[in-house]
Amino acid sequence: MMLLELDIPHEIRFVDIYAQPHVLLDDVVPFVDVNPKNAVPALRLDTGEVHTEIGVILQYIVDLKSHSSLLPRPGTQERYRVMEWLSYVGSDVHKTIGPLFHPHMPEVAKDIHRQNLHRRLSYIEAQLADRPYLTGENFTVADAYLFVMIGWAPYFKFDLTPYPNLSAFHARIASRPSFDLLMQGIAPALGRMRLPVFSGTTSP
Ligand SMILES: N[C@@H](CCC(=O)N[C@@H](CS)C(=O)NCC(=O)O)C(=O)O
CATH class of the missing domain: 1.20.1050.10 (Glutathione S-transferase Yfyf (Class Pi); Chain A, domain 2)
Structure with a gap:
């Protein structure tokens, strides 16, 4: 969603995290080959370098642009x-x-x-x-x-x-x-994901 907000070219790959070890949906290769922590998300750059950890990936993405209201400047x-x-x-x-x-x-x-x-x-x-x-x-x-x-x-x-x-x-x-835009982009893959299905909700 942040990549779309900033109009940054990217390719989305889907990971089945209900498979052990997790697999990349289209390749059926172990996701641990991409991220040894076996957790999504992971961001692979054109250089091949991989970033993990949501809080860091989000900051990295916005810092690619010189300024955006999505994230104030470093040091402030x-x-x-x-x-x-x-x-x-x-x-x-x-x-x-x-x-x-x-x-x-x-x-x-x-x-x-x-x-x-x-x-x-x-x-x-x-x-x-x-x-x-x-x-x-x-x-x-x-x-x-x-x-x-x-x-x-x-x-x-x-x-x-x-x-x-x-x-x-x-x-x-x-x-x-x-x-x-994001939902349009991921809709085809969502149908192939094994999402947990629950009935009803529980109040806190
Ligand atoms: N510390 C990681 C945690 C990410 C995380 O918990 N990802 C979950 C999905 S929301 C996951 O991949 N869980 C699968 C697993 O841990 O096996 C981050 O901040 O990126």
């Missing part, structure tokens, strides 16, 4: 605010959601993760009371990261209705042309 206080959110979304939100996808995680353990997620989303909900985006008026890479995390809610049985500001935040970002 505003940049550190965005990095602070990237870190919070990565460590406290993303890593709480991951276990909720695990097919063999006992419900009692999932409940603990859901309660932790509820505490964190409640904090974010309060932050979004007086601003459209995490750091203020501008949509940044941190918002894009959180957007993807809460977009998974139906898949991990989590009801976002008790978080109206977060729900509005999600709708705001979903209306961006880059999201539409």
